[in-house]
Amino acid sequence: MIFKKEAFLFYFRLFWSLITFQIVTKGILFLAIFPIAKGILQLLLTSSGKSSLSSGDFLPTFLSLQGAGIFILVLVLLVILVAFDINAFIIISALARKGNPNLPLIEMLGISLKSVKNFLKPQGLLILIYVAIIIPLIGIGVTISPMSNFKIPNFITDVIYNNPVYLIAYGTLLLVFTLITLRYFFFFHYCLLEGESIKEALKKSASLMKGHWKAFIKDFLVKIGLKVIGISVLYCFLILGLILILEKLKIGPGLAMFVLLTIAEIISILGLLAVPIVIYSVTDLFYRYNERDGYPLKNKVYKIEGYPKENKQTKKGKAKKLGLFLILASVFMINASISVIYGLFFNEIAKGNHKIALVAHRGGGNLAAENTIAGMRKAIKAGATWTEIDIQRTKDGYYVINHDPTFKRLTGIDKASDEMTLEEIKSLKVKDFFDQERPVQPVATLEQFLKAGQGKIGFYLELKGDTADKKMADDIVKLIKAKKLEKSTALLSLDLNLINYIEKKYPEITTGYLYYFSLGEISDINADILIMEEGEATTLNILKAHEAGKKVVVWTINSSDSINKFVKSDVDAVITDFVLDVKKGMKERDARSDLQIVVDDILN
Structure with missing residues (x-):
């Protein structure tokens, strides 16, 4: 004993x-x-x-x-x-x-x-x-x-x-x-x-x-x-x-x-x-x-x-006990104050009308072949607010929708967009890797994509790859203005210099900067939307961006844990391959009891 x-x-x-x-x-x-x-x-x-x-x-x-x-x-x-x-x-x-x-x-x-x-x-x-x-x-x-x-x-x-x-x-x-x-x-x-x-x-x-x-x-x-x-x-x-x-x-x-x-x-x-x-x-x-x-x-x-x-027990020991007591008492009072305020303003704090927009990744996510009009149409039907697509320039100066450096993964042709003419690209067929039993789809041009979705969905247009330059930005802004799509379109890029160019020359155009790490003050980044990789989308970063008047979008939210986390967050939109899963997550979020909301607020 x-x-x-x-x-x-x-x-x-x-x-x-x-x-x-x-x-x-x-x-x-x-x-x-x-x-x-x-x-x-x-x-x-x-x-x-x-x-x-x-x-x-x-x-x-x-x-x-x-x-x-x-x-x-x-x-x-x-x-x-x-x-x-x-x-x-x-x-x-x-x-x-x-x-x-x-x-x-x-x-x-x-x-x-x-x-x-x-x-x-x-x-x-x-x-x-x-x-x-x-x-x-x-x-x-x-x-x-x-x-x-x-x-x-x-x-x-x-x-x-x-x-x-x-x-x-x-x-x-x-x-x-x-x-x-x-x-x-x-x-x-x-x-x-x-x-x-x-x-x-x-x-x-x-x-x-x-x-x-x-x-x-x-x-x-x-x-x-x-x-x-x-x-x-x-x-x-x-x-x-x-x-x-x-x-x-x-x-x-x-x-x-x-x-x-x-x-x-x-x-x-x-x-x-x-x-x-x-x-x-x-x-x-x-x-x-x-x-x-x-x-x-x-x-x-x-x-x-x-x-x-x-x-040995000394006066120091007694002082430590007193210090510990004061710390515990302070924590108790802080917790009590937080809880009283939370309880009094629960509906305003936890049950606000914060809406999260749903962005279908690469056209329609997993609903059809990526970056295709068929995918966008299914995303519209599923209730997506925006569709995100990747834009590249062809050898003869047209703009087509494709993500990778070449067409090999999706079509089997190991050539980049700027190595092929539009006519050559039109002959390509995009495989559906989400469901190989679904039919192949053609590679769409940017104009075809905008025409098919105008008035039905918003467009996140990412300027992609080696052809993403000032000329591409100028050409796409011109097209957006011609189609009067300024309010339903945002230009995105991983290249901050390109975003800065668009912001300076076309301040009326909404810009979105995609990034996956940052140092310093993100509130000073010169873009209307900060599109954060999910690891970067911390509560503090979201708060800083909102205080600077910027919107926050998180990419790419695909896992069940990520969906569960971000549909309950303060982000303005999520980009996902799984539109229906995110819709389901939003419904489950809205059906939570008061206690479940409290638990989620503490966990987040």
Whole structure:
């Protein structure tokens, strides 16, 4: 019984120390380091003549002196994040394993910052970049917190998954990265705890894993994997049970917001333990495997014996308790205030008449062959508000609808639009890859497309490929004006310079800028519509764009999770291949109970 009590106290102190460290370091990051970094970034952008940087105009800046400054800034942030999110927990885990679970916060911060010196070398920085970018993609190991949800944009993975060659290459690459990660899984431990050089740490990590890979599969991948699954299932049951109880009690939205918001905060705080616990488990395996091999660990860098094992109760302890009480009381009051306001203005806040326009991707999405009039007609019938199409110029100066650099994927002809005349292109037949039993379709001209849809649907016209230039912009604006389609047409491009040209020469024409990453102030981007890749469409970015008087469109919303998320968001429109699925999602959104709306508001 005494042993169980001691064990409980040990882990309680350890977890308390870890949570405290997480909260403090996250506070330092979000209240100090990130704002300072943002200020430096803005200065660098301003000195280059820009206020923002995005996927459509980043290259010249990245190759400039300011680009070098941005790269150095990113590396500095990366080093600090690794110190806080990985290094500190490895060292704290080692200290805790030797009986010291309650290291003072100042000591923990000092240890984390001192640890970065091991990686201030070119090869060390490369490893940190690997940890930040590759680890999130393979899903094994620990990365820095801002990159934990990093993934390849969906518009790229859609291409990969729909091409067998790309898919095999991508899968092979992920497998190679996974094997590399597992081989050097204990690299950080040898660097930080044993003071080994990067080369020696890699060598010893590979040797340790080689001798214990079978045990590692059981001890880490299986056991921790099962624990994660178990905790996830328990979490789902608890949340579902709570929601059912609240539903049965029929409490108002204000009280429901208070209860669920408080529980969400508790879960978020407990969630801060996830990474430290995983690192503690890996550190424990590091010591156990070395002990089995009879290897005497040196603990060169951090002498664990140098830290006291117990903290006596002092006035500081009482001050901490008072501080904790004040923090909890403040959180309670903030939650209560939010909930009262939410309850009083629930209909205005949560049941507003926000309408989301539906944009059929490449004509009609999956309703017919892409970028065809048949697809657009089906999109109109399905209730789409807009159709998005891709425009290219032919060899003899006409404009046709096609997405890819060549016609090969859709028609089998490996030629670009500007290598063929309009007559040659008219003979091509577009296959329907959504349903190969449906008939092939002709390649449409822009004029045919506009004529078939005028008065029935709006047009998002993307200026596409190598022929997307100022001449294309001039010609299409002329056509739009001739057909009096200014109010039902928007010109889109991934090229910000082309958008700037249209904005300057034709301010009366609606423009839409497509992009998948940005730095700086997106509100300063010179376009009427910001068309964000879904990873870029955060609540904050949507709010910033709206405050600047711009509309927000998200592309390309195809997965059930994405549809469920964005039909409940504040975006102005979504671009999708699955028009009917999005329509269904909108109906389900409108049929939600008050409690379901509260849950969605908290989750979003």
